[in-house]
Amino acid sequence: MKLLYIGVGLAFALASDLVFCASIDHYFRPYVVIEGSQTDLIEIHADQQIFTTLYSSQKKAFKSLNIPFDIVSTSGKDVGYRLSLIESTHTCDGQDYNVDVTLNGSEWPEDGLQFSGSSDKYQMTLTFARLEQSKVATKKCFGTLRVQVENVVI
Numbered sequence: 050m051k052l053l054y055i056g057v058g059l060a061f062a063l064a065s066d067l068v069f070c071a072s073i074d075h076y077f078r079p080y081v082v083i084e085g086s087q088t089d090l091i092e093i094h095a096d097q098q099i100f101t102t103l104y105s106s107q108k109k110a111f112k113s114l115n116i117p118f119d120i121v122s123t124s125g126k127d128v129g130y131r132l133s134l135i136e137s138t139h140t141c142d143g144q145d146y147n148v149d150v151t152l153n154g155s156e157w158p159e160d161g162l163q164f165s166g167s168s169d170k171y172q173m174t175l176t177f178a179r180l181e182q183s184k185v186a187t188k189k190c191f192g193t194l195r196v197q198v199e200n201v202v203i
Contacts, residue, residue: 090200091130094119102177111177120198122167129203132171132196133161139192147178148192165203 095118102114122128134157139146151157151174173196180188 089123091128091198092121092123093196093198094121102175104180104182106182108179109181110179113177114175116173116175118171118173118196120164120166120169120171125167127165127167129163129165129201131161131163131199131201133199134194135197136193136195139190141180141188141190146180146190146192149176149178150174150194151176161197163201163203 095116097117100114100116103112104110105112120130120132132152134150134152137148137150139148152162153172154174173194175194180190182188
């Protein structure tokens with residue numbers, strides 16, 4: 050069995066001198082960490098390395114962010130696999146910050162979802178909770194997502 054992880058680090062700050070901006074760009078870089086046995090059955094591919102999300106002062110929240118990735122069988126043959134969101138933690142100024150994560154527009158169960166295929170496209174969507182801007186101080190927010198894909202017999 051081979052375990053592969055895709056991790057996403059989110060880091061964004063709202064500075065006091067940006068309080069009156071209608072939208073602010075915040076960049077983060079996803080990265081892929083491959084762990085597990087040396088078998089080459091299935092891989093996660095993420096073509097895009099830089100994503101942008103905008104803050105809407107009208108909605109007082111970051112706009113939803115879509116992160117596309119592919120699951121590819123290295124043999125080209127159909128394989129069974131489970132996709133699980135094994136970590137989703139987000140904080141702003143040391144407090145928990147709610148970020149909903151869906152897979153292809155559907156809720157992502159805690160025990161993961163099973164699929165079968167040789168080359169499948171997915172979209173992870175992050176929906177951010179309301180976050181008030183500060184007129185005095187900078188807000189420091191950080192989040193981590195880890196997706197695990199494991200080969201399973203279906």
